[in-house]
Amino acid sequence: MDNASTDETAMEAVGFGESLFGHSFRYLRQEENLGFARAINLGADQASGKYLYLLNNDTITVSDPFSAPLELLQSNQDLGATGPLLLYPGGERVQHLGITVPHSIKSVHLYHLFPANHPVVTKQRRFQAITMAAFLVERDLFLRLDGLHEGYVNGMEDIDFCARMNQKGLYCSVAPEAIVHHIAGQSAGRFAQDVHNSRLLGSRCSQLLKPDMNIHAENDGYALRLTPWLDPYLVLGEDLSTAMDSTWDTAPDPASLTELLQREPCWERGWELLADHCNSSGDMAGELSALVQKSAFSPTLPTFAAMNEAALRAGDQARVDALAEQTTRLDAILSRPTSLRAQARGIMSRANDAGNDSLAAIMDAWITQHFPEKEAS
Numbered sequence: 001m002d003n004a005s006t007d008e009t010a011m012e013a014v015g016f017g018e019s020l021f022g023h024s025f026r027y028l029r030q031e032e033n034l035g036f037a038r039a040i041n042l043g044a045d046q047a048s049g050k051y052l053y054l055l056n057n058d059t060i061t062v063s064d065p066f067s068a069p070l071e072l073l074q075s076n077q078d079l080g081a082t083g084p085l086l087l088y089p090g091g092e093r094v095q096h097l098g099i100t101v102p103h104s105i106k107s108v109h110l111y112h113l114f115p116a117n118h119p120v121v122t123k124q125r126r127f128q129a130i131t132m133a134a135f136l137v138e139r140d141l142f143l144r145l146d147g148l149h150e151g152y153v154n155g156m157e158d159i160d161f162c163a164r165m166n167q168k169g170l171y172c173s174v175a176p177e178a179i180v181h182h183i184a185g186q187s188a189g190r191f192a193q194d195v196h197n198s199r200l201l202g203s204r205c206s207q208l209l210k211p212d213m214n215i216h217a218e219n220d221g222y223a224l225r226l227t228p229w230l231d232p233y234l235v236l237g238e239d240l241s242t243a244m245d246s247t248w249d250t251a252p253d254p255a256s257l258t259e260l261l262q263r264e265p266c267w268e269r270g271w272e273l274l275a276d277h278c279n280s281s282g283d284m285a286g287e288l289s290a291l292v293q294k295s296a297f298s299p300t301l302p303t304f305a306a307m308n309e310a311a312l313r314a315g316d317q318a319r320v321d322a323l324a325e326q327t328t329r330l331d332a333i334l335s336r337p338t339s340l341r342a343q344a345r346g347i348m349s350r351a352n353d354a355g356n357d358s359l360a361a362i363m364d365a366w367i368t369q370h371f372p373e374k375e376a377s
Helices: 009-024 036-046 067-074 139-144 157-166 194-205 213-219 238-250 254-263 268-280 284-297 301-314 317-334 337-354 357-370 372-376
Strands: 051-055 059-061 079-082 084-087 094-096 134-138 175-182 222-226 232-236
Touching: 036 051, 036 139, 036 157, 051 067, 051 139, 067 079, 067 134, 067 175, 079 157, 134 139, 157 194, 213 222, 213 357, 222 357, 232 238, 238 254, 238 268, 254 268, 268 284, 268 301, 284 301, 301 317, 317 337, 337 357, 357 372
Parallel strands: 084 175
Antiparallel strands: 051 134, 059 175, 079 134, 084 094, 222 232
16 A cells, blocks of 8 residues: 655555565555555455555564464464564664553553563563554454544554454454564654544543553563653562662672663663763763663653753753753643542542552552642541
8 A cells, every 4th residue: 555655665666566475466556645544444445365464664574574473363263463573673672562551541552662682572461452563453354343443643543443353352462473673653743643543542442441551560570650740651560679679789880780771671770870870980971871761761750850960961952952842841731730630530430440459559649649638638
């Protein structure tokens, strides 16, 4: 499917496709960009095979991306869709291994940016949704579910489809032995309609998507935490935290910090130790780099404040400006505390109703932390 590409696709697609698939290849050129959902639906309608394998054009196949997902799909009757493990170019960090729901309908790529060789990356899991950047599904099922809803604008179509598939008792998973590199976010205006897409997803799927990020995390020894603006992140559980601290305290060698953080990127103390070591060594760029990496796993206000100070010391004005813009956005959200508290109480109430005691406790702790006077009264 060529959605009105303006580069060399129209000249090169046919020869390239036929070299891969012979006479089975068909090239469907659209003279205007119909959007992701419409293009996929047209392609699915024209396809003749038993399976559909959706593969974005911002992907690089580095191993067989088809065989393992197909074998996984064929060997599990209640598996509706699967795909490969997606890594960022270079193959060192996770882009996608499954989508989780921390609360409401908010979706998160589980273990995003974790090292590709981390034990949690290759664990087989049941997800409510996976990305359609690389996605295998039976064509008959895709058509029976009416394909992708075309009201979305380049985003969240996959979550909507998977939610409707869950309604049929089917789950999603990835085959981690199949690896594809995904550049991600390359389409023009990729996130421009996120507000529209989120509202549409909420109206269509709010009763279909269930919070599960805390459950996945706890099963792997982590714990879900929420920023003051209710964005999720993971921290080490007590056992993992104790183990990492003990390893460091037994042999506190700054040269080992990179390896230790590769082992556990959610070890917040480790990033602080690395930043402090760089600072004391006069490596201002290294200090900033450590804090930027820390912010990917611990996006807290103290982390952002430390980043800003480090950026000033390193003379990185672009980073200072970006942090100022981010602060303005967060201040706007935090200026509506009543709305945040009401949202949190709603999440806690739904978690209690669903029997998700862990999430209810997380929300209760969040409310008590950020609104202690109101809760006491």
